[in-house]
Each structure stands twice: as structure tokens, then as C-alpha cells.
Amino acid sequence: MELTITNLSKTYANGVQALKDVSLNIPGGMYGLLGPNGAGKSTLMRILATLQEPDSGSVQLGHLDVLRQKDEVRKTLGYLPQEFGLYPKSSAADMLNHFAILKGITNSTARKEIVGSLLRQTNLWDVRKLQLGSFSGGMRQRFGVAVALLGNPRLLVVDEPTAGLDPAERVRFLNLLSELGEYSVVILSTHIVEDVSELCTRMAVINRGQILLETEPQQAISAMHGSVWRNIVRKERLPALEQRYQVISTKLLGGRTVVHVYSETDPGGGFEPVQPDLKDVYFSVMAGHYQPVTSGLKKEVLP
Ligand SMILES: Nc1ncnc2c1ncn2[C@@H]1O[C@H](COP(=O)(O)OP(=O)(O)OP(=O)(O)O)[C@@H](O)[C@H]1O
Numbered sequence: 458m459e460l461t462i463t464n465l466s467k468t469y470a471n472g473v474q475a476l477k478d479v480s481l482n483i484p485g486g487m488y489g490l491l492g493p494n495g496a497g498k499s500t501l502m503r504i505l506a507t508l509q510e511p512d513s514g515s516v517q518l519g520h521l522d523v524l525r526q527k528d529e530v531r532k533t534l535g536y537l538p539q540e541f542g543l544y545p546k547s548s549a550a551d552m553l554n555h556f557a558i559l560k561g562i563t564n565s566t567a568r569k570e571i572v573g574s575l576l577r578q579t580n581l582w583d584v585r586k587l588q589l590g591s592f593s594g595g596m597r598q599r600f601g602v603a604v605a606l607l608g609n610p611r612l613l614v615v616d617e618p619t620a621g622l623d624p625a626e627r628v629r630f631l632n633l634l635s636e637l638g639e640y641s642v643v644i645l646s647t648h649i650v651e652d653v654s655e656l657c658t659r660m661a662v663i664n665r666g667q668i669l670l671e672t673e674p675q676q677a678i679s680a681m682h683g684s685v686w687r688n689i690v691r692k693e694r695l696p697a698l699e700q701r702y703q704v705i706s707t708k709l710l711g712g713r714t715v716v717h718v719y720s721e722t723d724p725g726g727g728f729e730p731v732q733p734d735l736k737d738v739y740f741s742v743m744a745g746h747y748q749p750v751t752s753g754l755k756k757e758v759l760p
Pocket of ligand 1: 492493497499617
């Protein structure tokens, strides 16, 4: 199973171009779509989930044309939107049973089995009789996954699921997702770099509706070896450093500022080489130190 997105564009009525000629090949497994707020992630996710029309382009899931065969796609689609409403007075088990009926699982014995197994898989079995209104953020998200998994989707679209989860809930949630990636296409949109580095075998960086990078996280990190340098400075020095160097990121650490810069040769000035991580990759791409490439990270500095 593979998802092929070709030349997708979308401009809203207010003139905002949310997607500009987006093309991606998404194989089975866990795929990360990483970008800041407003990058166009939700627009792309809603189009993949057959809830929105692009202006142009095509999307193919295996042999299905996602934009034309919507009913067929919906049978094999799971979608966890950024926000969803639940009946607060319903129990988790009742609500999931209700969604299973909507999904067309009419045989009651089969449905009971499926609902039970999903509640166990999402670690909600013990709280299945509690009202959804009493659920924590993490429990809600896991319930959302249980709903999205009804009917064994071949395509699972998950939009910013970890925003608002505490660290323990986030880890539990990511572990749950990582178990799903093997047999279907799972697309995870997020603005959190760690979500991608911990989970995804492939990823794309999107900003202002454009794909800036499409790669394997490990490959992108390797390609930056030797090009990331670190210094710890006083805040007042930052403007001067930004003039002189290609600054990737700055981070406060105990009142001082840790600066990462991009340079293919020793930049001097007290900078030391560091092992790059996916944050260095992401912020370098966002800062425009790299040219967009379709696969892998080419070491090309923009003029
Ligand atoms: N219905 C709409 N009408 C007009 N503009 C919209 C609409 N939906 C989104 N936009 C704009 O399109 C751009 C992309 O939005 P989108 O929600 O796809 O981004 P995102 O990456 O998901 O961001 P976020 O994480 O904030 O949801 C933004 O500039 C947004 O303001």
C-alpha cells in the first residue's frame, strides 16, 4: 500500500494559498509531516481524509483515486482530527460501539469483539465504563485512535495528536501509534520534532504550503554531520552572531544562550562541532540554509 500525492494545490477564498504544488510518495509505515502552525498540514490532512477538495492535483491510495472514489476510500480510512467532539455523558464502550455501527459493523458478536479489542489496544479497557467527559487529554486522544482504527484502515491520518498532552501521556500515545505503522500508511502531522524523530521512518517538512524536504530522518541527520557548530554566549552577542553566521537555532540554558550555526568549515569564534539531531535539520531547512530537494538532504547553501 502506498499513497501518492501529485501536484496538490489549494487556495482559500480569502486568498491564502495553503498548499502549493505538493507532491509526496508515502510508503507503508509511519510518515511524519512536520511544519509550524499555518504551514498547511491540516489542509493536506483534510484533503487526504476526503473532507476537503483541492483546487488541482491528484491523490492515489493503492488503486483508489482518493479525490474521486471518496466512498471507497472512507471504508478504508481512519482519521483523527485535531479537535473532535464526544458525548461527555457516554461511556467509552458505548460510544465506540455506536461508532462501530456507523462504520457498518452490523454483526453484534463481531462488533463486541472488535470494540473490546480496540479498547484493550488503546489501554482503555479498565476505564471503558467511565463517562468520556471525565477523560484526560491523553485518554481522549487514545479513544480517538480507537475510533479511527474501526474497520482496520489501510490509511490512518492523524492530525497533531500530541499537542496538549503531558509527557507521560505523550509517550503512551506515541507507543500506541508506533504499533500501528507496520501494515498500513500512517500519516502523522505535527509541529513537534521529537514526535517525528521518535516514530517515523520517513518524513517531510512543510512550510507555507510547500514541501521543503522529503527524507528519512536518519539520512537527513547524517547529511549534516560536520556542519553544525555550537557556542554558549551572552544574549547581547546574538545580533552580531546572526549577522556573521548562519544561525540554526538559539536556546536559553541557565541564563546563557546556546547557539547552533550551520557551516561546512570551522567557523572559528569559539564554536565547537556538535552531533546534529533532527532539530538541527528542521531549523536549518526552515531558516533556508538548504535548498529544497526531493530526497535526502543535499549540502547546498543558498546564496
Ligand atoms: N477555512 C479556511 N479559510 C481561510 N483560510 C484558511 C482556512 N483554513 C486554513 N486557512 C489558512 O491556510 C493556512 C494553512 O492552514 P492549515 O490549518 O492547513 O495549517 P496547519 O499547518 O495545520 O496549521 P495549524 O497547526 O495551526 O492547524 C493558514 O494560513 C490558515 O490560516
